[in-house]
Structure formats: structure tokens, C-alpha cells
Amino acid sequence: MKKILVLTLVVALMVSMLLIGTSCTQEQATTEESAETEATETEAAETEAGSELIGVTMPTKSLQRWNQDGDNIKKQLEAKGYEVDLQYAENDVNTQLSQLENQITKGCKVLVIASIDGSALGEVLKKAADAGIKSIAYDRLIMETPNVDYYVSFDNFRVGEFQGKYIEEALGLDKGNGPFNIELVAGSPDDNNAFLFNAGAMSVLQPYIDNGQLVVVSGQTDFTTIATPAWKSETAQARMDNIITAHYAGGTKLDAVLCPNDSTAIGVIAALDNVGYGSADKPYPIITGQDCDIPNVIAIIEGKQAMSVFKDTRTLAAKAVEMVEAIINGTEVPVNNTEDYDNGVKVVPSFLCDPVVVTKDNYKEMLIDSGYYTEDQITK
Numbered sequence: 001m002k003k004i005l006v007l008t009l010v011v012a013l014m015v016s017m018l019l020i021g022t023s024c025t026q027e028q029a030t031t032e033e034s035a036e037t038e039a040t041e042t043e044a045a046e047t048e049a050g051s052e053l054i055g056v057t058m059p060t061k062s063l064q065r066w067n068q069d070g071d072n073i074k075k076q077l078e079a080k081g082y083e084v085d086l087q088y089a090e091n092d093v094n095t096q097l098s099q100l101e102n103q104i105t106k107g108c109k110v111l112v113i114a115s116i117d118g119s120a121l122g123e124v125l126k127k128a129a130d131a132g133i134k135s136i137a138y139d140r141l142i143m144e145t146p147n148v149d150y151y152v153s154f155d156n157f158r159v160g161e162f163q164g165k166y167i168e169e170a171l172g173l174d175k176g177n178g179p180f181n182i183e184l185v186a187g188s189p190d191d192n193n194a195f196l197f198n199a200g201a202m203s204v205l206q207p208y209i210d211n212g213q214l215v216v217v218s219g220q221t222d223f224t225t226i227a228t229p230a231w232k233s234e235t236a237q238a239r240m241d242n243i244i245t246a247h248y249a250g251g252t253k254l255d256a257v258l259c260p261n262d263s264t265a266i267g268v269i270a271a272l273d274n275v276g277y278g279s280a281d282k283p284y285p286i287i288t289g290q291d292c293d294i295p296n297v298i299a300i301i302e303g304k305q306a307m308s309v310f311k312d313t314r315t316l317a318a319k320a321v322e323m324v325e326a327i328i329n330g331t332e333v334p335v336n337n338t339e340d341y342d343n344g345v346k347v348v349p350s351f352l353c354d355p356v357v358v359t360k361d362n363y364k365e366m367l368i369d370s371g372y373y374t375e376d377q378i379t380k
Ligand code: BGC
Pocket: 063, 065, 139, 140, 191, 193, 194, 231, 261, 262, 263, 290, 291, 311
């Protein structure tokens, strides 16, 4: 009898525990449900307030321009009520990949990406696309993937053309002058822009090399040989050091160096400074550049660098922000080129801004009057 009583008690206890358990699970479900409802409500409220999270990834802090790009995009997006996750990857592809993974996990609605290796983002962008996230290639085209939705940049072929034309006019090549000695520098082979800058410049210079008005004394003309991985000043300097020692030590005059951007121009200037260029009998050759970085604007004022191409990062950022807004609001995304930017898989709808040549003659108007720099910033 005692046994039966104990057994009944145990069964009763188990049944009541089960009941309590069920009600706990129900309670939990209800709590989860209401949390979910709250989250959806918050999300809806956020949508109304326009405070979605936008992921912005830049290649490196080590170059002035990317700091400006990042700051401008962040400022402009925040002014419109968006939240911004801004990341820099110090030119390391894997770091950039994990930053993008994080941004996908964090629920970014749009990714704005200035890639390090334009061909390395296929997998991560597939994940983004599967999660309904749109991607904008910023400044550098993202290659070999269908999952890049838009491209915003400057007309990069024209940047190169400007550099080539500057050399053409400064040496009077178009008037038949020559022969002149030139050396060629190109950008980073993992950056699609590097090929465009080079193609633009060579579209002007190649005919003069072919007809002998320009002589590449080192003989180094193919892209791989003249490329500067990661756009490093030190790499450009080391290559120029070698070229000077091997080909110009005996007093051969160097008339021009085609540099695709300011970081490579800085390296070339350093190599020339080390061997006494800048004196009356050894004037600086014509050196081109791009970005109007502060040290280069100073070099232009000092007569070391002849020109740079100004790509106003405020304009580029504003266009990227317009694209983000249009994507979020489901309105028409601004593009002005739907033909030329083929990334190997598709033609990416693009918006290209206009670059401008900056020299000693117009830097005040272009850079100071426009509020890009203060006079103090470019005074040594
Ligand atoms: C940009 C240039 C920059 C270079 C090095 C290119 O993709 O278009 O403005 O100088 O990268 O960062």
C-alpha cells in the first residue's frame, strides 16, 4: 500500500513538472514572440527614421585619400540619419574579407566597398546577395562577380589621359619636339584602376614612343615590370633608384616620369632627391600624379612634381550616398554609364565623376577656394 502511495506521488510530481515545463516553454515563446514583434516595430521605426546600418570598407588608412573618402561618406550618411560601420583593412585582403563578413552578420543593408584585391570578393559578395544586401564598388571596380550592383568612381581612363596629355604638352611632343627620355611607372596589379590609368596615359604617349620622340631608356614598358604592388612609395622609390643607377648615372637627362598617382610620385621624387635632382644642372623631370595629397601639393608648389589629378572625394562620397539612399528607398539609382565597366562577368551600372588637372597655376582655385584644404595645410 505504502509502495502504491509513493508511486502515485512520484507520477503526480512528474506530471506537474511536465506541465510547469510546458508553461515555461510557452512563456518563453510568448516572450520571444513579443521581443520579435518589438524588434519588427523598432525596425519599422528605424526604417521611417532612415537609420539603417550601412557598411563602408576602405583599403587603408596609410594613404590620405582613403581617410578623406571614409570620413566624407560617414559624415554624409550620418547627416541623413543612417548608422555607419566604417572599416579600414590596412591593405590586407583577409582583414577586408572578415570586415565584410561582420558587416553582413551585423545586418548592414548596403555595403560600400573600396576593394584591396578587386578579384577576391566573389564569395563574400555572394553571401551578401543571398542575404538581400546590395553592394556598391567604390572607386575601384570589383571584378569577376555578378554580385556587385553599382560602381561609383571617377573616369579613370581620363585620369591617365590627363597625365599623358600633360607630358605631351609640356615637352611639346605635339609640335614634333624630341627625342626626350621618359620612365614609366604603373599602379598595383590587383587594382583594376591601375590598368585604366595606364591605358589612358599610354593612349597619348605610345605613338611618341613608337615614332622615337619618347625614349624609355630603361626599356621597361610592360605592365608587370613597371607595376607598383599596393601602390607603395618605397617600391616605386626602389625601382627608380635602380633605374637611375643603371641608366642615368652617366649624366643622361631624364625628361619625364609617368607616375599614376601621388604615392608613387613621392617614391620617385625621393629617389631623385637622393641623387641631387633639383639643382640648375639637374632639374626635376616632369612628374605626374593623382589625388592631390598634401605632400604632393607641397611638391607641386616647390616645383618637384608638375601636376596631380584632383578627384574631389567629397563629390565621390556624395554620389555614393545618393546611391545608398536610392537603394534603400527603392528609387532609381543614379548612373551615367551602363556600357563600359565590364567586370568579367557583367557590365556594372556606373556613375563616373569628372577629374580635374591641378598644377602650380590653379591649385589655389581648385583646392583652397573650394574649401578642400586650408592654406595652412599645404604650407610647409
Ligand atoms: C585610386 C587612386 C589611389 C590609388 C592608391 C586607386 O584605386 O583610384 O586615387 O591613388 O588607388 O590608393
